[in-house]
Amino acid sequence: MNLLKLRAQLQSFLLEDIGDQDITSQTIFPLSEIGNGVFIVKEDGIIAGLGVIKEAYHLLDPSIQVTEFFKDGDRVSAGDKIAAVTGPIAHLLTGERVILNLMQRMSGIATVTNKCVEMLNDPAIQICDTRKTIPGLRMFDKYAVVCGGGKNHRQGLYDGVMIKDNHIAFAGSITKAVQRVREKIGHMVKIEVETETRQEVLEAVEAGADVIMFDNRTPKEVKAFGHDVPESIVTEASGGITLENLATYHGTGVNYISLGFLTHSVKALDISLQVKEGTKK
Numbered sequence: 001m002n003l004l005k006l007r008a009q010l011q012s013f014l015l016e017d018i019g020d021q022d023i024t025s026q027t028i029f030p031l032s033e034i035g036n037g038v039f040i041v042k043e044d045g046i047i048a049g050l051g052v053i054k055e056a057y058h059l060l061d062p063s064i065q066v067t068e069f070f071k072d073g074d075r076v077s078a079g080d081k082i083a084a085v086t087g088p089i090a091h092l093l094t095g096e097r098v099i100l101n102l103m104q105r106m107s108g109i110a111t112v113t114n115k116c117v118e119m120l121n122d123p124a125i126q127i128c129d130t131r132k133t134i135p136g137l138r139m140f141d142k143y144a145v146v147c148g149g150g151k152n153h154r155q156g157l158y159d160g161v162m163i164k165d166n167h168i169a170f171a172g173s174i175t176k177a178v179q180r181v182r183e184k185i186g187h188m189v190k191i192e193v194e195t196e197t198r199q200e201v202l203e204a205v206e207a208g209a210d211v212i213m214f215d216n217r218t219p220k221e222v223k224a225f226g227h228d229v230p231e232s233i234v235t236e237a238s239g240g241i242t243l244e245n246l247a248t249y250h251g252t253g254v255n256y257i258s259l260g261f262l263t264h265s266v267k268a269l270d271i272s273l274q275v276k277e278g279t280k281k
Contacts, residue, residue, distance in 0.1 A: 001051070001143050009139065010056045013098050022094040035089035035275055038081045039103075042270035045111035047076045048147035049103040049140065053083050056099050061091040073110070073147040082271070089275075096273050105137070106144035107269035112243075113148025113262055119243065122250045125257055126151045130238070132260040141263040153258055161191040165215075174200060178207040192236070201225050209233060213258075216240045219248045226253040 039053065050068050057064040064087030070076060085092060116127045128151040133141045142152045154160035163177045171177035174193055181191055192211035193204040204212045205228065212229055214222045216239035229235055237249060238258040249257060 001139055003055075005139055006051070006055055007059065009136065010052065010098070011059055012136075013102070014056065014059060014095065017098050018094060022090065025090040025093040029088070029090040029093075031088045031090060033089050034087065035092055036084065036086050037092055037273050037275040039083045039085075039100075039271060039273055041076045041078060041080050041082055041107075042272060043078050045076060045107055045269040046114045046148050047074050047082055047103075047107050047269075048072050048110035048144040049106035050083060052102050052106075052140075053085065053099055056095050056102075057085065057087065057091065060095050061087055063087055064091060073149075075114075085273075092273075092275070100271055100273065102140055104268035104271050105266055106140050106147070107271065108266045109141055109144035109262055110148035111269055112267065113145050113150040116243070116246060116259060116262070117149045119246050120250055120257070121247070125249070125252070125254055127262075128153045128236075128256050128258045129262050130258050130260045130264075131156065132264040134263075145262055150262065151256070153256075159189075161185065161189060162194070162213075163191065163209075164194045165196075168194075174203045174209075175207045178204075178209060182208070195225070198225060198228060201228050205229060205233065211236060213238055214254070219252050222249065222252040222254055 041047065047070050050070065050072055054066040057066060064085060067084045068082070070082050076082060113127060120127065129142055129145045130153055138155070142155065145152060154162065161181050163174065167177050168174055171180060178191060178193065190210040192213060193209040194213045194215045195201045195204055196215050201212060211234040213236040214225050217225065217237065222237045226235055235254040236256040236258055237252065237254045241249065241257060241259060242261070
């Protein structure tokens with residue numbers, strides 16, 4: 001993750017939670033009272049977001065010491081201690097919830113992404129994400145997908161052209177939509193076209209698409225459509241693909257399978273902060 005963006009986002013999240021002050025922690029604990037704590041995972045999974053601990057705490061208090069016992073992308077088991085912290089108790093408790101909210105979500109995304117890679121069991125096909133993320137969390141969500149062994153689709157509307165059904169409907173055809181884009185963008189920007197029928201696939205090929213998505217197609221259709229696409233064009237399957245039917249897309253020949261549920265239906269990985277009695281400086 002970009003460190004400047006990470007710090008800016010974390011500052012915003014902390015301000016949202018703290019407001020003017022953490023009235024509970026600040027009234028109970030003077031800053032001279034030092035405590036220790038460990039972050040512990042309560043279920044098996046893939047950890048992601050460890051850097052959030054250090055950066056969030058250091059925004060609150062640079063004196064807080066953080067020790068990490070794992071790396072992002074590592075597999076963890078229930079009961080594992082993933083990091084230890086030492087510092088003023090008030091500040092440890094103030095940052096706890098924001099840190100846990102992000103790490104639990106990110107680790108949940110990394111875990112389900114890794115599960116998808118294993119279930120598909122096809123090294124020729126990459127699992128990737130979509131733009132179906134919570135506003136403000138995209139950077140965290142997409143980083144977590146990579147930690148789980150997946151790839152990122154475009155980051156936003158700005159870094160890649162994706163011509164979807166509504167673009168095609170308004171433009172009049174795939175050909176017209178691609179032509180309009182080609183007239184205005186540079187050669188470094190790729191164009192992806194969403195298709196649902198063989199006729200649309202052939203039109204996208206003829207129009208010069210760089211990437212062709214087979215939208216809401218069965219494994220049989222995906223494999224058949226792929227025969228109409230030259231190897232120079234990247235292919236992607238998306239839509240209607242779930243954990244339950246993902247394995248049926250093994251061997252379909254596409255380059256990517258994009259899954260919205262990786263980020264829009266997150267089951268957080270259970271992580272907690274366990275603390276010990278504090279001492280005074």
